[in-house]
Amino acid sequence: MGLRPPRPVGMAELRTDRLTLRRWRDRDLEPWAAMNADPEVREHLGDPLTREQSDASVARFEADFDRRGYGWWAVEVRDTGGFVGFAGLDEVEDGMPFTGVEIGWRLARSSWGRGYATEAALAVLAHGFGALELPEVLAVTTATNLRSQAVMRRIGMSRDTEADFDDPTVPEGPLRPNVLYRVARGPGSGSLPV
Template identity: 85%
Template structure:
């Protein structure tokens, strides 16, 4: 598994020491605002086990993100296969950071590193990003990393019940259009 480094961040394999802060993030209503229900500690730990298994199987997935200067775990970023049942297919980029890490440019920095890895190392022709229509912060990151949105691609997530989390937006970037 490749470890990615930026000026301020390390994207790396998950460690046991990440489980507690990851669970705290998944129990934070503000972090989960656009994701749905809060996760229990068991669900949170299970997600890390799944992340590691998928990474081992595919060679890419969700990296744990830490601040290089302090070693502090601040969340995750990476690539994943679009879930079955969605109205499109492909590889999706994503990120989730602890509230204390918001507003520092970390999501953009991590996402740019992940995009480079996806295009230059994994040779993906296109990478997608999906979020709820109300998640303006993530949409801003998508635009900052060069992704574009065609409103015709917006969709209602079939895995989410009716409500504010169902309308979603889809952003795209291709290897040939990235800056």
């Protein structure tokens, strides 16, 4: 695919105690494709992706960074340099019953249960409220995705039960009912909610 090397144009590399959130590299494509082919990782997302679909998603992520300066970062463990998934911010898709910027994450199954999703999401949220000065960040998942909802609560988000909805882009079935979580920027520039 030939991704360009990471560069600081329009975005920051985010670091936590254990993780680095950075632009995508060619070496990420294979483990990303393996994640997207894993039925357990895709349980709340739909059918597994082909390698071509997975590679195309990374091309879109990079184009979004170039266009608007934020998007989905590749997440790696700092101690090992190993790719474990993605986390970031994205504009809510057209056709949804709300607008705004949403936070999200997806990790390889081997990385579940280590607190990486919460750690990465907190870094993304701080970047969204600080550098991007977003007034609010949203999160969406299927009603059955209790693990992601737990992360949403851990990073200070609250469920907006009046805004729960059936995703118009998903056919009838268990993935169609979705929940919406929200968090507003706290007092002071760049602060997390209080």
